[in-house]
Amino acid sequence: MDKIATKEINGGAFIISKTDSNQVFTPEDFSEEQTMIKESVVEFIDREVWPNKVRFEKKDYAFTESLMKKAGELGFLSIPVPENYGGMGMGFVSTMLVCDYISGASGSISTAFGAHTGIGILPILLYGTETQKKEYLPKLASGEWFASYCLTEPGAGSDANSGKTKAVLTEDGKYYEITGQKMWISNAGFASLFIVFARIGNDKNITGFIVPKENSNGIELGEEENKLGIHASSTRQVFF
Ligand SMILES: Cc1cc2nc3c(=O)[nH]c(=O)nc-3n(C[C@H](O)[C@H](O)[C@H](O)COP(=O)(O)OP(=O)(O)OC[C@H]3O[C@@H](n4cnc5c(N)ncnc54)[C@H](O)[C@@H]3O)c2cc1C
Numbered sequence: 001m002d003k004i005a006t007k008e009i010n011g012g013a014f015i016i017s018k019t020d021s022n023q024v025f026t027p028e029d030f031s032e033e034q035t036m037i038k039e040s041v042v043e044f045i046d047r048e049v050w051p052n053k054v055r056f057e058k059k060d061y062a063f064t065e066s067l068m069k070k071a072g073e074l075g076f077l078s079i080p081v082p083e084n085y086g087g088m089g090m091g092f093v094s095t096m097l098v099c100d101y102i103s104g105a106s107g108s109i110s111t112a113f114g115a116h117t118g119i120g121i122l123p124i125l126l127y128g129t130e131t132q133k134k135e136y137l138p139k140l141a142s143g144e145w146f147a148s149y150c151l152t153e154p155g156a157g158s159d160a161n162s163g164k165t166k167a168v169l170t171e172d173g174k175y176y177e178i179t180g181q182k183m184w185i186s187n188a189g190f191a192s193l194f195i196v197f198a199r200i201g202n203d204k205n206i207t208g209f210i211v212p213k214e215n216s217n218g219i220e221l222g223e224e225e226n227k228l229g230i231h232a233s234s235t236r237q238v239f240f
Pocket residue numbers: 115148149150151152156157158159183184185186187227235
């Protein structure tokens with residue numbers, strides 16, 4: 001277990017608040033497990049990413065997806081996911097070490113990785129029901145499925161709660177029908193599951209839904225966006 005306690009600090013308060021010495025960790029503190037995970041992610045990056053840097057600049061989205069698959073096979077997509085949901089069950093320091101090396105290697109792979117492991121997996125891990133966790137986390141942890149997070153809309157960016165996407169309960173009360181448009185959605189081109197935010201009725205706040213990408217769900221994607229950087233990170237509009 002990591003010795004770092006998860007003490008909640010809001011916003012930028014970490015810059016000015018006092019830090020306890022037991023909250024600080026250095027490489028000398030790494031456990032055998034943490035050192036091992038660090039070495040294996042460094043080896044993965046050296047072998048799979050650095051020699052292929054040019055492919056990222058050429059918008060090789062399929063290459064990013066194949067790297068994500070390999071990362072999943074090696075367990076890098078599921079460091080903090082508990083073992084009973086198919087993850088590695090490791091703590092904060094190991095999670096940070098994997099993110100550190102993946103982020104330092106390529107913006108494209110780090111965006112795909114962050115969208116999947118952070119905003120894709122964590123909403124289910126932190127807020128999902130037991131049934132949802134058992135159904136979706138093992139597929140996402142292994143890289144069998146990839147996740148996307150659909151919050152931003154053409155008229156709702158920073159002010160995300162002003163989104164216009166609607167969720168209406170079907171007459172039989174079993175499903176929600178979602179109608180709306182999302183934009184700048186990372187991993188949209190190869191995701192099997194979307195975390196989608198929509199407003200139910202006149203609710204004050206929007207609600208998060210888990211939406212698998214099945215044909216019957218009527219999801220359509222826009223073209224890949226032309227970006228100034230992170231060229232091989234898939235960014236598309238998603239229509240519900
Ligand atoms: C490459 C890329 C990938 C992305 N991936 C995803 C994704 O996977 N899922 C997703 O949902 N979204 C994604 N986004 C969207 C991203 O989250 C939004 O771009 C972001 O929330 C900002 O929204 P906006 O672009 O509409 O800018 P705006 O909200 O219009 O902001 C424009 C500027 O105004 C400033 N501003 C806004 N409001 C205020 C205020 N009240 N006071 C002072 N300044 C303010 C902002 O700081 C910013 O500088 C992605 C974006 C990019 C570029």
